[in-house]
Amino acid sequence: MSSGVFRILTFVRTVGSVLVDAMTFLYLRLRSSSALAAENLFLRKQLAMYMERKQKGRRATDSARFSLAQLTRFFDWQSALTVVKPDTLIRWHRKGFRLFWKWKSRPSGRPRIPVDLRNLIGEMAMNNPTWGEERITNELLLKLGIQISPRTVRRYMPPQRQGRKAPAQRWMTFVRNQANAFIAADFFVVATATFRLMYVLVIMEIGTRRILHFNVTQHPTAEWTLQQFRECVAGDEGYRFVIHDRDSIYSRNLDSSLRTLRLRALKTPYRSPQAKAYAS
Numbered sequence: 001m002s003s004g005v006f007r008i009l010t011f012v013r014t015v016g017s018v019l020v021d022a023m024t025f026l027y028l029r030l031r032s033s034s035a036l037a038a039e040n041l042f043l044r045k046q047l048a049m050y051m052e053r054k055q056k057g058r059r060a061t062d063s064a065r066f067s068l069a070q071l072t073r074f075f076d077w078q079s080a081l082t083v084v085k086p087d088t089l090i091r092w093h094r095k096g097f098r099l100f101w102k103w104k105s106r107p108s109g110r111p112r113i114p115v116d117l118r119n120l121i122g123e124m125a126m127n128n129p130t131w132g133e134e135r136i137t138n139e140l141l142l143k144l145g146i147q148i149s150p151r152t153v154r155r156y157m158p159p160q161r162q163g164r165k166a167p168a169q170r171w172m173t174f175v176r177n178q179a180n181a182f183i184a185a186d187f188f189v190v191a192t193a194t195f196r197l198m199y200v201l202v203i204m205e206i207g208t209r210r211i212l213h214f215n216v217t218q219h220p221t222a223e224w225t226l227q228q229f230r231e232c233v234a235g236d237e238g239y240r241f242v243i244h245d246r247d248s249i250y251s252r253n254l255d256s257s258l259r260t261l262r263l264r265a266l267k268t269p270y271r272s273p274q275a276k277a278y279a280s
Contacts, residue, residue: 101191113148113152113156117146117148118156120140121136121140121153121156121157122156122157122158124136124139125157125158126158133150133151133153133154133157134150136150136153136157137149137150137153140153178240178241179206179207180206180207180238181238181239181240181241182205182206182207182239182240182241182242182243183203183204183205183206183212183233183239183241183242183243183263184203184204184206184242184243184244184276185201185202185203185204185225185229185242185243185244186201186202186244186245186276187199187200187201187202187220187247187249188200188202196218197218198216198217198218199216199217199218199219199220200214200215200216201213201214201215201216201217201220201225201228202214203228203229203232205239206243212232212233213228213229213231213232215228220249221249222249222250222251222253222254225249225250225254226254226257226258229242229258229261229263230261233261233263234261235260235261235262239262239263240262240263240264241263241264241265241266242258242263242264242265242266243266243268243275243276244265244266244267244268244276245267245268245276246267246268246270250265250267
């Protein structure tokens with residue numbers, strides 16, 4: 001049996017065990033409280049006898065760890081925990097949290113091209129300074145039979161040489177010269193202990209790196225975002241610009257409403273995190 005098939009079977013078995021535990025939990029909620037209390041005491045007595053014999057139990061499965069970690073939300077579990085230490089149960093919960101974020105952060109889109117092809121693109125660009133991404137794309141297709149888009153080639157080309165004339169003032173130079181007139185805003189996502197996603201808005205002063213305002217919501221909207229700006233900007237602080245990305249929350253109505261606070265919205269370019277490096 002291959003490793004891929006084994007992982008799939010293990011995952012299916014774990015999910016099945018978790019579903020069985022969930023159905024059992026729903027069934028137990030239909031029983032009377034006295035019956036549950038009696039059964040709880042009955043099981044505790046048997047567990048006490050088991051612990052007195054000092055017999056070592058088998059290793060907990062992933063489904064058992066997940067079920068125990070989720071059941072701790074409904075009662076004071078510290079006094080009822082006997083099979084493992086409290087730190088172990090907390091470690092199980094953290095492991096589940098890491099697996100949750102690993103699943104949320106899984107890569108999407110096209111895979112990266114092989115390393116050898118990336119190095120070849122760099123060598124072709126360095127050895128032929130007059131070639132652009134279109135020429136390199138055609139050379140790869142005609143001579144090696146490798147079909148790749150010019151946009152992908154441009155991504156792996158080395159930076160421009162120093163001999164070319166640079167613009168009079170770059171973006172970062174402009175930001176440093178006018179830092180006191182700039183603020184930046186950005187959203188980031190956090191997950192609670194119950195795996196609910198919360199959106200945090202942070203508004204920062206670029207010149208001093210001081211956090212002007214922050215707030216948390218589960219359902220961010222343009223109206224809610226505009227209210228956060230109103231709570232931290234009165235209009236007489238000297239701020240002239242607010243930098244934000246192209247998220248749909250920053251609608252046209254929000255940007256036009258910011259003018260009442262004497263702020264002009266500056267949207268960062270596409271796929272340019274360095275244009276908003278302080279608040280990202």
